[in-house]
Amino acid sequence: MEFCDECGSMMKTEGDHWVCGSCGHEQGRDSEKEEEMVTTEGQxxxxxxxxxxxxxxxxxxxxxxxxxxxxxxxxxxxxxxxxxxxxxxxxxxxxxxxxxxxxxxx
Missing domain, CATH: 2.20.25.10 (N-terminal domain of TfIIb)
Structure with a gap:
């Protein structure tokens, strides 16, 4: 999960970018960092x-x-x-x- 550096809102993935649903700020995705994230999928x-x-x-x-x-x-x-x-x-x-x-x- 990523949070927006501009407004602090939770970001969503869109292709190879993270996009803030509140302010529209975008940032690139880091696959190594994402592998370390814990998800609830499959639990x-x-x-x-x-x-x-x-x-x-x-x-x-x-x-x-x-x-x-x-x-x-x-x-x-x-x-x-x-x-x-x-x-x-x-x-x-x-x-x-x-x-x-x-x-x-x-």
Whole structure:
């Protein structure tokens, strides 16, 4: 990823140049430098969370309505699953049926 030297915006590749979508500034591409860049292409987004034994793991409990069994208590934990500048996602695990759901701040 390249950022524009003129305005600081993120640049896009167009052929053998980087082009700023905001101000139109162009600069040549450097293949050696680009090989060192980390991309998200081919990365799979998967999440494996073991919810068995939530009580033994010391997860805190709160009042939350389970959409599956209508229980009003759940364990919860917070996890960053989106960009770092966005809020964490709160996950709930029902204390009765172990149904898992999440709550995002919108």
């Amino acid at each position: 799979e987004h998967s999440e494996v969370v073991d919810i068995s034994g939530a009580e033994e793991k010391g997860l805190p409990r709160t009042t939350a309505h389970c959409p599956k069994c209508d229980n009003d208590r759940a364990y919860y934990y917070m996890q960053q699953i989106r960009a770092a500048d966005e809020s964490e996602t709160r996950f709930f695990i029902c204390t009765e049926c172990e149904h898992k759901w999440r709550e995002d701040d919108n």
